[in-house]
Amino acid sequence: MQPSHFTAVLLFALCASVVFGITMRDTPRRMFRYGLYCFALFVGSAIVLSWVMFLIAR
Amino acid sequence: MSDQPPGAVRYSQKGMATPPNRVAPAGRAAARPNAQGGFVYLPLIAGWLVPGAGHFLLRKWGRGSLLAASILGMFIMGLAMQGKLYTGAHDILEILSLVGDLCNGLAYFVSRALGVGADQVQVTTADWGSRFIVVAGLLNVISAVDAHNLRTGRKPA
Numbered sequence: 201m202q203p204s205h206f207t208a209v210l211l212f213a214l215c216a217s218v219v220f221g222i223t224m225r226d227t228p229r230r231m232f233r234y235g236l237y238c239f240a241l242f243v244g245s246a247i248v249l250s251w252v253m254f255l256i257a258r
Numbered sequence: 259m260s261d262q263p264p265g266a267v268r269y270s271q272k273g274m275a276t277p278p279n280r281v282a283p284a285g286r287a288a289a290r291p292n293a294q295g296g297f298v299y300l301p302l303i304a305g306w307l308v309p310g311a312g313h314f315l316l317r318k319w320g321r322g323s324l325l326a327a328s329i330l331g332m333f334i335m336g337l338a339m340q341g342k343l344y345t346g347a348h349d350i351l352e353i354l355s356l357v358g359d360l361c362n363g364l365a366y367f368v369s370r371a372l373g374v375g376a377d378q379v380q381v382t383t384a385d386w387g388s389r390f391i392v393v394a395g396l397l398n399v400i401s402a403v404d405a406h407n408l409r410t411g412r413k414p415a
Contacts, residue, residue, distance in 0.1 A: 201338035202383045211335060212390065218328040219397040222321050223404040226414045 206246075213242035301409045305402030307363040309333075309394075312405025316415075325401045332394035333365050341387025343375035355388070361395030 203211065221235025305312025310326030313319075337343075343366065347353040359366050369375055379385050407413035 201335065202381070203339070205386075208339075208383070208386050208390075212332070212393070215328040215332040216393065216397060218324055219401060222325060223400050 209243060209246045213239050213246075217242065298409055299406065301405035302402050305405040306361070306398065309363070309365070309398050309401060312402050313408070316405060316408050318405075318408065318415075329362075329394050329398050329401060330365065332390050332397070333362055336387040336390030336394060337369065337374050339387030339390065340376040340379075340381065340384040341389075341391045342377070342379050342384065343369055343391065344388075345370070355392050358392030358395040361399045362391070363398060366395070 217235045217239035220238045221231040221233075225231045225234045301312035301315050304315055308326075309329035310322035310324075313322030313325060344352060344356040344359050347356050375391075376384055376387075379388060404413065408415055
């Protein structure tokens, strides 16, 4: 299995967000929303940091 | 005018899953699992050994299934990426990685016994795989502690 870097980020974010959502909130609705929030932060921060590193490297 | 002394910090516990020193109403306390007696650390230990097992013991089938799928999925993906299973510790980073691997419970020992996982990181994805395995262990600990909190009533069921 040799996923691309971004695919690995998505898989990592998905698994971590599921665990964070379930363990950090106490109702299913809030678990789902918090999991979605974590997923967006994981992926969003990865994209932003990637662009920052790209611009620094130029 | 508040009766608090000047400089006192007020904070809201609203939204926290595990507010400290929660005082449970008498009616709800009776319905909680810890009112049944028994070994309160069983979900914690079971959750460490097998991801999601702590929640299964508490009859949280949906949560347990999702946790097991996420944690075991992450562990298996790490192995599939030829991630390294740490067996010894030569420096501080390897000690931390070994501790993270050990947090996977039985999955780590079974994988060691079967000889899966790379001995050395040789490709880029193997480095990601090693991190996947370590993080799966850390998420497993969070999951086991959550099961323990449910068992003791610190977190509402």
